[in-house]
Amino acid sequence: MEPGEVNAETPPAQIRAMASAGGFCGTTTGLAPxxxxxxxxxVPEKYASDFAEFCHRNPKPCPLLARSPAPGDTSLPELGVxxxxxxxxxxxxxxxxxxxxxxxxxxxDAWGDDFVAFALGCSFSFEEALIADGLEIRNITEGVxxxxxxxxxQCQSAGPFSGQLVVSMRPMTxxxxxxxxxxxxxxxxxHGAPVHFGDPSQIGIPDLSTPDFGDPxxxxxxxxxxxxxxxxxPQVALEQAKLPLAFTHSPGHMLVTDKTNAGLxxx
Amino acid sequence: MEPGEVNAETPPAQIRAMASAGGFCGTTTGLAPxxxxxxxxxVPEKYASDFAEFCHRNPKPCPLLARSPAPGDTSLPELGVxxxxxxxxxxxxxxxxxxxxxxxxxxxDAWGDDFVAFALGCSFSFEEALIADGLEIRNITEGVxxxxxxxxxQCQSAGPFSGQLVVSMRPMTxxxxxxxxxxxxxxxxxHGAPVHFGDPSQIGIPDLSTPDFGDPxxxxxxxxxxxxxxxxxPQVALEQAKLPLAFTHSPGHMLVTDKTNAGLxxx
Numbered sequence: 001m002e003p004g005e006v007n008a009e010t011p012p013a014q015i016r017a018m019a020s021a022g023g024f025c026g027t028t029t030g031l032a033p034x035x036x037x038x039x040x041x042x043v044p045e046k047y048a049s050d051f052a053e054f055c056h057r058n059p060k061p062c063p064l065l066a067r068s069p070a071p072g073d074t075s076l077p078e079l080g081v082x083x084x085x086x087x088x089x090x091x092x093x094x095x096x097x098x099x100x101x102x103x104x105x106x107x108x109d110a111w112g113d114d115f116v117a118f119a120l121g122c123s124f125s126f127e128e129a130l131i132a133d134g135l136e137i138r139n140i141t142e143g144v145x146x147x148x149x150x151x152x153x154q155c156q157s158a159g160p161f162s163g164q165l166v167v168s169m170r171p172m173t174x175x176x177x178x179x180x181x182x183x184x185x186x187x188x189x190x191h192g193a194p195v196h197f198g199d200p201s202q203i204g205i206p207d208l209s210t211p212d213f214g215d216p217x218x219x220x221x222x223x224x225x226x227x228x229x230x231x232x233x234p235q236v237a238l239e240q241a242k243l244p245l246a247f248t249h250s251p252g253h254m255l256v257t258d259k260t261n262a263g264l265x266x267x
Numbered sequence: 268m269e270p271g272e273v274n275a276e277t278p279p280a281q282i283r284a285m286a287s288a289g290g291f292c293g294t295t296t297g298l299a300p301x302x303x304x305x306x307x308x309x310v311p312e313k314y315a316s317d318f319a320e321f322c323h324r325n326p327k328p329c330p331l332l333a334r335s336p337a338p339g340d341t342s343l344p345e346l347g348v349x350x351x352x353x354x355x356x357x358x359x360x361x362x363x364x365x366x367x368x369x370x371x372x373x374x375x376d377a378w379g380d381d382f383v384a385f386a387l388g389c390s391f392s393f394e395e396a397l398i399a400d401g402l403e404i405r406n407i408t409e410g411v412x413x414x415x416x417x418x419x420x421q422c423q424s425a426g427p428f429s430g431q432l433v434v435s436m437r438p439m440t441x442x443x444x445x446x447x448x449x450x451x452x453x454x455x456x457x458h459g460a461p462v463h464f465g466d467p468s469q470i471g472i473p474d475l476s477t478p479d480f481g482d483p484x485x486x487x488x489x490x491x492x493x494x495x496x497x498x499x500x501p502q503v504a505l506e507q508a509k510l511p512l513a514f515t516h517s518p519g520h521m522l523v524t525d526k527t528n529a530g531l532x533x534x
Contacts, residue, residue, distance in 0.1 A: 174464045181448045182460060193449060197441045198465060198491055224465055267534055 008033060012256045013081060020087035025105050027252035028090065033128065036190075036261055037254035038065060038079065038119035039231040040089055041238070042107070042247040045071040048116035050159025054237060055118065057156035061165055061233030063121035063189045065259075072113035080258035085117040091250035093235075098242035107247050121190035122231055122254055123168055125261040129183050135176050138217040145252065146170065147211035148230050152204025153195075155233065160241035167195060167227040169208065171219040177226045184228070186265045196227040203227065213251070275300060279523045280348060287354035292372050294519035295357065300395065303457075303528055304521035305332060305346065305386035306498040307356055308505070309374070309514040312338040315383035317426025321504060322385065324423035328432055328500030330388035330456045332526075339380035347525035352384040358517035360502075365509035374514050382514075388457035389498055389521055390435055392528040396450050402443050405484040412519065413437065414478035415497050419471025420462075422500065427508035434462060434494040436475065438486040444493045451495070453532045463494040470494065480518070 006015055006024045012032045018024040028037055043051050048071070055062040066078040068085070076083045087106040094102040094110065104110075123146065127137050139146040146168045153165040172180060177197055185193045196203050208225060209216045213232055219225060238246050249255060273282055273291045279299045285291040295304055310318050315338070322329040333345040335352070343350045354373040361369040361377065371377075390413065394404050406413040413435045420432040439447060444464055452460045463470050475492060476483045480499055486492060505513050516522060 174466075174469065175462070178448055178460055178462070178464070181445055182452050185449050185452070193445055195442070195445070197445070199441075199489070202441065202489055222466070222469055 006031060012258050015256045016080070016083065016088040019090045020084060020106070022105060025090045025253075028254045028256055029124070029252055032256045034260055034262070036065070036079070036257045036259040036264065037122050037124045038257060039122050039234065040085060040247075040249040040255050041118045041120065041234050042085065042115050043243060044112065044245065045114040045116050047160065047241070047243055050161055051118060053158035054155070054161035054234075055120070057158055058233065059188070060192055060195060060229035061155065061231065063191060064118060065121050065189055066119045068115075068117045071116050074111070076117065076119055079119055079255075083255070083257070085255070086111050089249040089253050089255050091253035093248045093250050095238050095243065095246040095248065097244060098239040103250050110245070110247070119255060119257070120231055120234065121264070123191055123228060124254065125190035125264060126184045126187050126228075128261050129187060130180055133179065133183055135172070135180060138171050139215070142217050144215035144217060146214050147208070147216050148213035148232050149200070149205045150212045150236070155237065160243070161237040163233070163236040163240040165195070166213070166230045166232040166236055167203070168214070168230040169211075169225045169227050171217065171223040172226050173223055177224060180226060186267055188266060189264050191229050191231070194226045194228050198224050200225060273298060279525050282523045283347070283350065283355040286357045287351060287373070289372060292357045292520075295521045295523055296391070296519055299523045301527055301529070303332070303346070303524045303526040303531065304389050304391045305524055306389050306501065307352060307514075307516040307522050308385045308387065308501050309352065309382050310510060311379065311512065312381040312383050314427065314508070314510055317428055318385060320425035321422070321428035321501075322387070324425055325500065326455070327459055327462060327496035328422065328498065330458060331385060332388055332456055333386045335382075335384045338383050341378070343384065343386055346386055346522075350522070350524070352522070353378050356516040356520055356522050358520040360515045360517050362505050362510070362513040362515065364511060365506040370517050377512070377514070386522060386524070387498055387501065388531070390458055390495060391521070392457035392531060393451050393454050393495075395528050396454060397447055400446060400450055402439070402447060405438050406482070409484050411484060412481035414475070414483050415480035415499050416467070416472045417479045417503070422504065427510070428504040430500070430503040430507040432462070433480070433497045433499040433503055434470070435481070435497040436478075436492045436494050438484065438490040439493050440490055444491060447493060453534055455533060456531050458496050458498070461493050461495050465491050467492060
């Protein structure tokens with residue numbers, strides 16, 4: 001291991017430190033196996049209560065793991081030691097009036113004393129649990145981003161936050177899908193059990209080969225597409241909310257925490 | 268309630284007593300809600316060890332709840348007070364060399380000091396749990412026996428016992444099927460989670476409209492067939508085993524026990 005190089009052996013705190021120092025700005029896929037990685041959403045305090053309620057009303061796409069202890073507080077002590085939400089993701093997204101305007105490496109310059117950060121569970125955690133059970137995750141096998149789709153299912157709105165449920169899709173045999181439902185049920189804080197399987201048109205997806213986000217994957221004969229609520233949903237809600245200013249992590253560039261995936265299991 | 272009439276209020280012990288006295292010989296569907304009903308298999312001691320092993324190797328179709336404390340013992344103390352396996356099912360089936368030859372109301376005259384009874388979990392228990400969650404069970408709605416099918420999946424054999432897995436089928440929307448998988452996972456001793464959903468041909472079923480046992484049910488647009496391992500499987504294994512003599516309950520005429528369905532939940 002080169003000094004300063006991030007690999008699968010790098011501990012979470014070191015990944016965060018290197019992201020913070022500008023020495024790492026890549027995706028966190030496959031890093032820190034066993035540890036929870038989070039979606040991050042940062043909004044001004046004025047909108048924090050509504051966003052928290054949006055998460056509460058839509059727990060499958062927006063499973064809230066932790067929020068800032070107080071407005072302006074840059075730590076997330078529930079998730080790790082010395083976390084700084086301004087710098088510890090490898091890359092961020094800046095949103096103005098619902099438009100993506102920049103993907104900076106940190107948000108320190110833009111940070112405000114009224115900012116509140118929300119950390120939401122991420123599919124990496126349940127993918128790890130599925131792989132540990134011997135199931136194949138097609139997007140990992142094919143080395144691409146998981147395909148994600150806007151559905152026709154409306155989220156429960158809260159204040160300015162609303163929008164369609166976004167789902168991720170992983171093809172499986174029915175037998176493996178049943179096993180995946182069992183495994184993911186143990187992990188409600190990282191999207192939990194799938195929300196649908198089979199016919200995509202039943203949830204308003206016209207064509208599996210043209211995902212709205214990520215990349216298409218192959219579906220083999222005898223497999224069915226299995227759909228999970230997806231952490232891109234809050235980004236769609238941010239687009240709808242058109243806040244003057246908000247930040248998220250950049251997709252795949254997650255906040256790596258000190259919390260273990262195993263510790264998220266409810267049973 | 269007429270004296271001597273069995274209805275949904277009749278306690279398990281009274282149902283058994285009336286079946287034993289010849290005052291009740293009907294099906295037990297819908298009786299003693301909340302209590303476990305069992306499939307019964309009775310074989311000579313010579314075959315008991317192999318049959319127990321067959322159950323052990325095929326726990327989904329043959330979830331063993333209790334067996335006779337000793338050969339010739341007619342009680343099942345784990346499942347209820349004063350159970351007499353010779354008389355307490357409303358109706359039995361007599362098998363000779365793998366052929367169904369009679370459906371007597373009791374098997375007292377044929378009982379042998381070397382007979383061993385096995386009580387296996389039954390789908391009534393998980394159907395109750397699904398209904399309690401608000402799910403519709405089509406065969407109940409349509410007032411028919413659940414459709415059951417021989418599959419092309421071979422059970423693990425043990426001694427003379429072998430044969431194809433038999434499955435029961437209940438159509439559901441994908442959303443309800445996911446919920447049913449979660450609920451049934453809590454009840455491994457009554458067939459547990461489904462073994463398959465969707466395309467019947469994947470498990471060797473050519474036509475849903477012609478079940479091998481029971482009655483066809485309608486499948487609505489947007490629903491998928493969901494398949495559970497079925498307690499008819501051991502009857503198929505008995506056909507294969509061609510024992511000189513064996514007994515089972517008659518389908519639907521179950522042994523009603525004092526054990527609660529809720530008590531079977533593993534979580």
